[in-house]
Amino acid sequence: MTTESVLEEWLHRCIRCSTCKYVFRQYSPSCPSGEFYRFESYWASGRLALGRGLKMNELDWSDDIAEALFTCTTCGSCEEQCQAPHARSIVKIIEEVREQYVQKVGPLPRHKAFADNVAEHHNPYGNTHHARGIVAECGLPTRADTAFFIGCTSNYRETSIRDAAISIMKKANVDFTVVDEHCCGSPLLRTGQTDSVLELAKHNLAQFEAAGCRRIVTACAGCYRTLTQEYPGLLGSFDIEIVHLSQMIKELIKDGSLSIESEFPGHFTYHDPCHLGRHGGVYEEPRDVMRLLRLDVSEMSLNRANAWCCGAGGGVRSAFRDMAESTARERIRQAETIGADHVITCCPFCVNNLTSSSDGEVDVSDLVEIVDRMSVANPRQRARESE
Ligand code: SF4
Ligand code: SF4
Numbered sequence: 001m002t003t004e005s006v007l008e009e010w011l012h013r014c015i016r017c018s019t020c021k022y023v024f025r026q027y028s029p030s031c032p033s034g035e036f037y038r039f040e041s042y043w044a045s046g047r048l049a050l051g052r053g054l055k056m057n058e059l060d061w062s063d064d065i066a067e068a069l070f071t072c073t074t075c076g077s078c079e080e081q082c083q084a085p086h087a088r089s090i091v092k093i094i095e096e097v098r099e100q101y102v103q104k105v106g107p108l109p110r111h112k113a114f115a116d117n118v119a120e121h122h123n124p125y126g127n128t129h130h131a132r133g134i135v136a137e138c139g140l141p142t143r144a145d146t147a148f149f150i151g152c153t154s155n156y157r158e159t160s161i162r163d164a165a166i167s168i169m170k171k172a173n174v175d176f177t178v179v180d181e182h183c184c185g186s187p188l189l190r191t192g193q194t195d196s197v198l199e200l201a202k203h204n205l206a207q208f209e210a211a212g213c214r215r216i217v218t219a220c221a222g223c224y225r226t227l228t229q230e231y232p233g234l235l236g237s238f239d240i241e242i243v244h245l246s247q248m249i250k251e252l253i254k255d256g257s258l259s260i261e262s263e264f265p266g267h268f269t270y271h272d273p274c275h276l277g278r279h280g281g282v283y284e285e286p287r288d289v290m291r292l293l294r295l296d297v298s299e300m301s302l303n304r305a306n307a308w309c310c311g312a313g314g315g316v317r318s319a320f321r322d323m324a325e326s327t328a329r330e331r332i333r334q335a336e337t338i339g340a341d342h343v344i345t346c347c348p349f350c351v352n353n354l355t356s357s358s359d360g361e362v363d364v365s366d367l368v369e370i371v372d373r374m375s376v377a378n379p380r381q382r383a384r385e386s387e
Contacts, residue, residue, distance in 0.1 A: 007093050010086050011052035020044040020078035020090075023306045030081050032309045032327040033071040033316075041068035044078035044090050051097045061104040069094070069101055070108055071323055073316045074190050075309035076278040091279075098192030110319040111191040119196065122182040123152040131155065132180040138166055144177035147213040149204075149227065151220030151348065152183050158348040164372035165219045165245055171377040172257035174248075176217070179207035186222040186275075189230060191315035201234045208240055219245040219368050221273035221347035222313070224280050244276060246286040246346050249371055253292045258375045260293055266363075268297045269340035271331060271354070272307035273347035286346050286367055293374055295344075300334045308334060310345075312353035328357035335362050344370060 021043050022030055029035045034043035041050055050068060053059035072094050079090050107115060114124035122129045131150060135142060148169065154162040169176050181204055185197035208216060218224050224244050232238040252258040270290065276282045283304045290297050302308045311317070311327025331354060335343050342363045345351060354364045 007051065007089075007096050008055070010089055010093055011048060011055055013084060013086060014045055014048040015084065016045050016049070017084075018043075018045060020082045022081065023077075023302065024081045024083065026301075026306065028302060028306075030077040030306070032073055032075065032311050032330075033323065035330075036323045036326055037071065039068075041065075042071055044072075044082070044094075047072060047094055047097070048090070051093060054097065054100075061101060063105060066101070066105070066108060067320075069098055070111075070191070070314075071316060071320050072314055073274070073309050073311060073324075073327070074314035075274040077274070077306070077309065080278060080305045095190065095192070098190075099194055100192075102192035107191065107193050108315070108319050111193060111315050114187055114318060115191075115193045115196075118183045118188065118200070123156055124183060124187050125152060125156045127156040131178055134166070134178045138170070138178075140177045141175070142177060143212040144175045145213065146174060146176040146215045146217055147179050147208050147211060148176050149181055149184070149216050149218040149220075149223055150178060151218055151223040153222075153348040153352060154220060158351050158366070161219055161348045161351065161366045161368055164366070164368040167372045168245075168249065168252070168258065168368060168375065169217075171375060172252040173377070174252070174257075177211050177213070179204070179211050179213070181207060184223045184226045185230070186226040187315065189226065190313065197230075198234050201231050205231070205235055205238065213240065215241040215243065217243050217245050217248050219346070219348065219366065221276035221280070222349055224282070225275040228280060244280070244282050244285070244346065246289055246367055247282065249368070250285045250288050250292070253289065253375075257378050258371070259378055260374050261376050262374045264293065264295060264370060264374055266296065266342045267340050268295045268342045268344055269300050269335050269338060270297065270303070271300075271310065271335075271343050271345040271350060272304055273345055273350045274307070274309050274313060276346055277307060278305055282346075286344075289367060289371065290344065293370065295370075298338050298340060300338055300340075302334060310350040310353050311357075312349050317349075317353055324353055325357040328353045332358045332362055
């Protein structure tokens with residue numbers, strides 16, 4: 001079924017039962033935008049009604065509908081809670097309606113600004129482009145089996161995550177390089193600005209091929225979703241293995257390539273990034289790594305498929321900062337409720353929003369930062385280096 005026909009089908013199938021508003025059988029709130037705005041159009045059911053009104057020409061494409069349409073973080077929680085057929089299409093439908101909105105009305109100004117940055121600087125932040133320079137800076141080979149896809153938030157905002165990832169792979173003697181990567185296209189895909197995404201995907205694919213890479217590893221949940229789920233469709237085929245760094249780290253610790261030699265005191269909890277968990281199905285490997293690190297970890301009541309979103313995704317942090325920060329503060333509150341003093345996650349964008357939205361009540365780290373701090377190279381590797 002094409003995206004267009006999925007959209008058609010669903011617009012008439014939502015029965016407005018409101019099951020999507022709450023965690024199924026648990027009855028906790030599930031939708032960050034619905035909870036923030038408290039008006040029907042800001043929940044999934046309202047957005048589907050909005051789409052139906054637009055499709056049937058009962059509503060006009062105008063900026064009156066922009067806020068309801070673009071305050072969805074694309075977290076996918078509604079898809080988990082809705083028990084109707086085709087529930088898995090809700091985010092796709094919202095993104096599809098956004099794409100049509102951009103074509104008919106234009107992008108939101110904040111979204112256009114980061115799209116302009118991607119066009120000019122290859123990253124949404126507008127920083128001077130750099131990536132391949134890291135090869136020389138870090139003494140990496142120019143061709144390798146694995147490409148580390150840094151992602152723009154790690155490379156230009158949360159650089160300690162980039163540095164920790166490189167440090168870990170060097171310690172574990174992974175054969176990897178960094179290519180001249182451009183933005184993966186995720187921020188554009190989530191905000192309806194899809195025109196240039198194919199060009200970005202083609203550029204990145206050409207870089208991976210030129211560097212002889214058969215595997216891509218990324219520490220970013222948004223990049224992971226885009227590379228695994230959108231690139232194959234965009235490019236026709238995309239025959240390169242994609243792994244999230246948490247998955248690689250689990251294997252590196254288990255096969256002895258990384259040794260864990262120190263302790264990290266504290267009471268930890270794990271925040272599932274929406275684009276890694278619900279959209280990517282990666283729930284257990286980060287938790288397995290935390291067990292291998294022997295951290296003291298407790299779960300928040302909303303975890304895995306029912307995790308509360310950090311509030312940053314879908315272009316919300318750039319265009320609706322109040323909602324993004326309020327949603328992040330709620331997640332911090334949930335961590336405090338179970339007595340955690342440290343939240344670990346697996347996405348630089350979640351780290352960025354949770355950190356900047358909190359008053360320092362709890363520490364927030366990416367898993368790779370913790371692993372880098374606690375790990376050393378395998379003793380055999382150290383012995384080889386000292387020869
Ligand atoms: S999206 Fe699903 S859960 Fe939500 S109102 Fe429609 S049918 Fe019910
Ligand atoms: S994807 Fe998330 S923010 Fe968007 S409607 Fe569904 S639950 Fe709400």
